[in-house]
Amino acid sequence: MPHIAVARLWFEGNSFAPIPTPKQAFESREWGSGAAHLARYAGTSTELGALHGFLAARPDWQATILPCIGAQPGGPMADDAMRAWRAEVEAALKARRFDGVYLSLHGACVTESDPEADATTLHRIRAIIGPDVPMTASFDFHANMAPEIAELLNGASAYRTYPHVDMAEAAARALAQLERRLSGAPRAFGAIAKRPMVLHSFHMRHEAGPMAEVWAEAAAAERGPILDASIFGGFAWGDSPHAGPSAMVYAEDPGAARDLAERLADAIASRRARFAVTLPDPATALAQALAAPPGLVALLDPADNPLSGGIADTPEMLRTLVEARLDVPAVFAFLHDPASVAAAQEAGPGATLTRHLGATVTEAFGRPVIIDVVVERLTDGRFVNEGPMERGAPVDLGPTCVLRAGNLRIICTSRKESAVDPGFFALHGIDLGATRLLANKGKNHFRAAFRDRCVAIVECDAPGPAALDLAALPWRHVPRAWL
Incomplete structure (x- = not known):
């Protein structure tokens, strides 16, 4: 009866965000262990949801759920948070021998002191469990993959959709590879190939475009000795020595794994020009959005997208909306602004306040917007994702x-989460059917639930931690020639 250890570290670090991501950010979103923690994810479209179903279908398997932690993308993970997680995980792995290990990793974790935190984690775990214990992992599509990761693992897989609606499927593939090895099947050989470039992810969606073509090529190759062929777009704001797109292949033959990984990396590189993007300024983008046919239109600010490590605090898109004096129903989602939430709670619904909105963390991306507002609604901030991303979580x-x-509603929250699920707006009493403009700090993940709800989606180029101009950022580990 196999007994496996499970751990999770899901965090994408934006090296250029103004503040580190503290341990409290993980504790408020996900930091738990044991069977009770796993049970929270039963039936959800998540990696732990897939694990729950996998174990339920295999009553002869046992799993020890070691600390599983996750936080919204943000500034580099605080070193003390990483030390705390590793201490718990490593102590448990040293305390007993497990038959196998499954890890849910992001692949683009950077800490205050380590730009390759996922690779470091795998090196440390492999040193504890030894060379013979099978270990597999699932990764986010936006991982920045160090080549040695392929040799540290006995199998792995990555999300194959963007927006990421197949987290559970990626975990299921990684778990299947672990089961394959534990059943006595021959060793799998892994290879990761990368080309010297960092690409924007705007044109990496799975339904069409250059990355969709490479995904299709990878899927067609999964036959014969090829067990898994995964591609990565990389995370453009993670200052890692291995930042950027790559391909990872596991196969029964090392040459087959290496050859396919190189071919897929070439397939990405050959499409490099098609990943380039230009965006209008906020005022121009707003005009384009409002010129769309009748119905809900979205105006997105990707530079402060929380799922790209944004701080949900930059003011320029909000300033554009306020100065436009909109004559249509509009919603701005959102600001991470605990002080404004507290002021609204103290004043109560119907009260009028003068608030300085945005730029509470830093004025590097613009000065605050000073505005008179009416408190319209207060909530406890709790809802369940409708999906398709992380459905049921x-x-x-x-x-x-x-x-x-006026016609503009502004949502403020006490914690920084993304506004990419319809449940976020239902919580706040927003009737999307009666809304003309939905201004959102988001990018591609927003499209998962809203592509079919909107008659148009327009993105703008505004100042923020996930800025469009990569060459202007203070890189330390990525050569300028890659940008």
């Missing part, structure tokens, strides 16, 4: 408020 924003200024 609970979300806790902390207390929130809706502030109104």
